Amino acid sequence: MDLKMSHHIEEQSWKQLTSHLAEWVADSHKHTTDGHVASYIPELANAPSDVLGICIMDAGGLTVVAGDSDFRFTLQSISKVFTLIMALMDRGEAIVFSKVGMEPTGDDFNSMLKLELVEPGIPFNPLINAGAIAISSLIAGKDSEEQVARILQFFREVAHNPTLEINQAVFQSESDTAHRNRSLAYFLKDNGVLDSEVDDVLRTYFSHCSIEVNCTDLARMALVLAHNGVDPIRNQRLIPRRFVQIAKTFMFTCGMYNASGEFAMNVGIPAKSGVSGSILSMVPGQYGIGVVSPPLNRKGNSTAGVHLLGKLSQEFDWSLF
Amino acid sequence: MDLKMSHHIEEQSWKQLTSHLAEWVADSHKHTTDGHVASYIPELANAPSDVLGICIMDAGGLTVVAGDSDFRFTLQSISKVFTLIMALMDRGEAIVFSKVGMEPTGDDFNSMLKLELVEPGIPFNPLINAGAIAISSLIAGKDSEEQVARILQFFREVAHNPTLEINQAVFQSESDTAHRNRSLAYFLKDNGVLDSEVDDVLRTYFSHCSIEVNCTDLARMALVLAHNGVDPIRNQRLIPRRFVQIAKTFMFTCGMYNASGEFAMNVGIPAKSGVSGSILSMVPGQYGIGVVSPPLNRKGNSTAGVHLLGKLSQEFDWSLF
Amino acid sequence: MDLKMSHHIEEQSWKQLTSHLAEWVADSHKHTTDGHVASYIPELANAPSDVLGICIMDAGGLTVVAGDSDFRFTLQSISKVFTLIMALMDRGEAIVFSKVGMEPTGDDFNSMLKLELVEPGIPFNPLINAGAIAISSLIAGKDSEEQVARILQFFREVAHNPTLEINQAVFQSESDTAHRNRSLAYFLKDNGVLDSEVDDVLRTYFSHCSIEVNCTDLARMALVLAHNGVDPIRNQRLIPRRFVQIAKTFMFTCGMYNASGEFAMNVGIPAKSGVSGSILSMVPGQYGIGVVSPPLNRKGNSTAGVHLLGKLSQEFDWSLF
Amino acid sequence: MDLKMSHHIEEQSWKQLTSHLAEWVADSHKHTTDGHVASYIPELANAPSDVLGICIMDAGGLTVVAGDSDFRFTLQSISKVFTLIMALMDRGEAIVFSKVGMEPTGDDFNSMLKLELVEPGIPFNPLINAGAIAISSLIAGKDSEEQVARILQFFREVAHNPTLEINQAVFQSESDTAHRNRSLAYFLKDNGVLDSEVDDVLRTYFSHCSIEVNCTDLARMALVLAHNGVDPIRNQRLIPRRFVQIAKTFMFTCGMYNASGEFAMNVGIPAKSGVSGSILSMVPGQYGIGVVSPPLNRKGNSTAGVHLLGKLSQEFDWSLF
Structure with missing residues (x-):
């Protein structure tokens, strides 16, 4: 396809994303009851269990947020x-x-x-x-x-x-x-x-x-990986491309603990989760994504977060394969 | 980029591929001495150790072959x-x-x-x-x-x-x-x-x-996966897209035995190897690839085959990440 | 102590054994409800669950039996x-x-x-x-x-x-x-x-x-081991002493599956159990013992059988240490 | 047998022990070259590799020593x-x-x-x-x-x-x-x-x-275990019998690291080894034994020490079974 058409599709996607994200977050929010906030670190156990927030950022710096996007958490x-x-x-x-x-x-x-x-x-x-x-x-x-x-x-x-x-x-x-x-x-x-x-x-x-961030921080960090080490907003290379390639490969094959294979098959994009209920993910070449929802499933990943990313991947056909 | 430019680049790549493949095969051929033909199945132990063949097939049915491309082997x-x-x-x-x-x-x-x-x-x-x-x-x-x-x-x-x-x-x-x-x-x-x-x-x-094939068979089978289940030459759907997606995900995360992570990081395309020294691989959306060279490295993959695919991936920047 | 005194004690023990065995068997019989008959081999699953039998045999051929001593079972x-x-x-x-x-x-x-x-x-x-x-x-x-x-x-x-x-x-x-x-x-x-x-x-x-025996058979086989390979009743060597030594050592250290250590500590005599609920045991130099009760504890040993042997060991201070 | 005869045999054994021990130690000494002094703790690595000492103590306080019986080492x-x-x-x-x-x-x-x-x-x-x-x-x-x-x-x-x-x-x-x-x-x-x-x-x-002892200390400690918790020399109970029973059972089944089964089969008495090359052992009811020789075999037990105990067990038929 030509560039114009490609841009047009991207614009359409972005429009759809901005109009529906809040609704998809609301839908995934139900899954916050399906899991448990990590308790092995006492401070983490204090996290609220009904939180779900997301931020998606594109190469031009446009961001769309939904849910508890101001919620602060540690990277783990x-x-x-x-x-x-x-x-x-x-x-x-x-x-x-x-x-x-x-x-x-x-x-x-x-x-x-x-x-x-x-x-x-x-x-x-x-x-x-x-x-x-x-x-x-x-x-x-x-x-x-x-x-x-x-x-x-x-x-x-x-x-x-x-x-x-x-x-x-x-x-x-x-x-x-x-x-x-x-x-x-x-x-x-x-x-x-x-x-x-x-x-x-x-x-x-x-x-x-223990570095503390919010979803927007995650999305920006992910955006740099999505663009192979260049921060596309500042147009500045921060990481050599090869090392981003290595990082994304590991995220794809083992970023989601022992549910990495399942996530690769059902969501299909590089991602890394933390026991704070956070997930950093990306659509390579396009978006950086930050999600957080503290309750974890039995594999240690955010239940609602995984659900929401699965929904988005399905809607926009994000899977790499 | 627009379609024309994209086609132009593809044509350039193909041209480069056809002119250099024999030379790259010759270079990788040295690695046939660096490994051992599988011996745990007596019949496999009879395979010659100095063989290296490859076939690459594009969506239009063009094929380029090099080395011992007529060599017949079992799929394993x-x-x-x-x-x-x-x-x-x-x-x-x-x-x-x-x-x-x-x-x-x-x-x-x-x-x-x-x-x-x-x-x-x-x-x-x-x-x-x-x-x-x-x-x-x-x-x-x-x-x-x-x-x-x-x-x-x-x-x-x-x-x-x-x-x-x-x-x-x-x-x-x-x-x-x-x-x-x-x-x-x-x-x-x-x-x-x-x-x-x-x-x-x-x-x-x-x-x-024990089904016997040659590199061209492998390349054609790979081509169908590269095109999400459609045989692009006949323009015929053979496999539902979802099941190809599943297959390619497994190939990427665990297709090369316990060197799958290393292959994903260094070659970066879906592949599956067999103890006959064969590898089926692909460039998603583009080529199907069949390679064979019986001597295996200690992880059970064709030594020369992995080397050749690594060289190609580097030359044409095939890595997914 | 001198021989006479030793013989006297043995006679006293035997007398006590013959007078109390039925009562101890009755007491251990309660434990037949505490376990499950082996079910992974269908034929074994047919064994009755309320059976408990024992036979103890001394070097002179005297035997004392109690409970379901005629019950037939396989050696396993x-x-x-x-x-x-x-x-x-x-x-x-x-x-x-x-x-x-x-x-x-x-x-x-x-x-x-x-x-x-x-x-x-x-x-x-x-x-x-x-x-x-x-x-x-x-x-x-x-x-x-x-x-x-x-x-x-x-x-x-x-x-x-x-x-x-x-x-x-x-x-x-x-x-x-x-x-x-x-x-x-x-x-x-x-x-x-x-x-x-x-x-x-x-x-x-x-x-x-699958060789079928009863408790008396077990006791006789055990008696030969208790007397280092000689059948003391016929005064006939059946097994070289060294091989009996090896067998008894293994029975002591690993005869009761992964409860061997516990049995060694609490009962303290060589024994070997089978999933038919049988146990062959012995008092070295003295008795051969055969016990059977099909319901097994979660370590795979006869619940009532282990209880009964524990009781006898305690009463007569049979523990080797 | 009667008490007199039993005492006579014990006396004979002791006489044989005292006359031959030095010669058996000399014979086992050759095995000090067959192993390595423990090196993972630097201080232990300083131990001399040509040392072999033993002390055997009977219930009356008689002791026989041979070799480097004054050598001091830690209990480990x-x-x-x-x-x-x-x-x-x-x-x-x-x-x-x-x-x-x-x-x-x-x-x-x-x-x-x-x-x-x-x-x-x-x-x-x-x-x-x-x-x-x-x-x-x-x-x-x-x-x-x-x-x-x-x-x-x-x-x-x-x-x-x-x-x-x-x-x-x-x-x-x-x-x-x-x-x-x-x-x-x-x-x-x-x-x-x-x-x-x-x-x-x-x-x-x-x-x-890190408590430091010599072979005589080991022998005295072993003697208390051999006599079920009573120090027979002072005729004083130091440990309840049940706990000695437990200790001896563990020594028999797992006192010699992952060569415990082999030791039980070939030597047949309770023993515990340490990486200092020391072994505490005993003949239940009779002797306490302390042995030391720093070079260890690949299972972590003193090579010469195990050899010497094997020799003694064979000579005097010490095996429990």
């Missing part, structure tokens, strides 16, 4: 996508993939089996917890403080929002309670995967998990 | 993609996904761990051996003979080649030696996944693994 | 103790322990994990199903028929009962339904543990599992 | 037997066995598989590292310092040696390097098995592992 596992990108920028592919593998796994996100059984000591991929902890240790910086400062700076740049901060209450709550992550980190240390000290790595890890 | 695991499609056409999504899961797994293709550990008794996805055996039992037909007849008919239709036949020597060799598959099948039977008898299911399974 | 896993002994007599320690390990395992009796995870392909010990199947293949005999004939002859000799026969209905039922065992056997075959064909090995295996 | 895993006994004395069976299981396991001593796979979160038994860490947390005491003081007091009492102390260099070395144990402890904490803090539990755990 979504941050892993961007620390992976930082580690790649700081160290290069060779070093990063000597510490984590490239293979998706249908196992639980915090299982230790994968570390002991199949490829002893090396996390299967950078998006499972063990892999993300290994990645945190690769971020440049003379100590955890400097790593966290660099991470915060990078995330602010990608989100084009200099006010992003770490939610200290969540950070503290994670540090105090995440025995499983501490267990994983010592296991990695024992296997020679971590060069720095466990306490330092975890401080960095819990810090980037 | 590549057949799993099309029996999955048949099972979906015969039974629908609900029944199929009550017997197999949707999640990729980085484990060995014939591991039993996934059956016992994480989701007892249900294979993780339809492309690992256990899943494909479960799928074989879902093909319509009053007995194994009728199932095999229907499969052969369907494969001939998709390949547009009425001469496809089962290689009886390979079939016999597989039947005689595949103790691991027999073990998997009885495990599935014990878990209530198989309705029919193990011997019947395995006869069907070994039969479709 | 108890037979593994005696096929292990035969394999040792036929092949020697070196060959036997090249095919099975020596280590107890707390896993489920029919788990495949142990085969794949820790010591690939080699069953952990001769009393788990996989190990016992490997042992069956080591019994001397030109074919399964001859193996079974030799087994039956040996079991008749040890039980001093020439009328022992295979229960054909149980044998048939096991052969028809034991998909898990068939899966294990093909897994072993794939790993080179079995020299003969799977069907032949399983015919032998199911045959010795 | 041998301490687990006595902290188990303390936990049983402090809390009772019910509480102890709600935190650890009773089943032997042939897996590696520090594997996490058993925690995640079969009985999630509960260590399989009190002698694997995870189980022993759980046991450490059950020792009475208002803090780790008090726990350690009580442990030291108890160990001194059982060894009848008020000079026993913690080797601070080994303690420090263990604390600094045992990432795997820290990983296990956090895993247990995450599963609710530990009530106290991980750092406190590990301080207690590393402390009792």
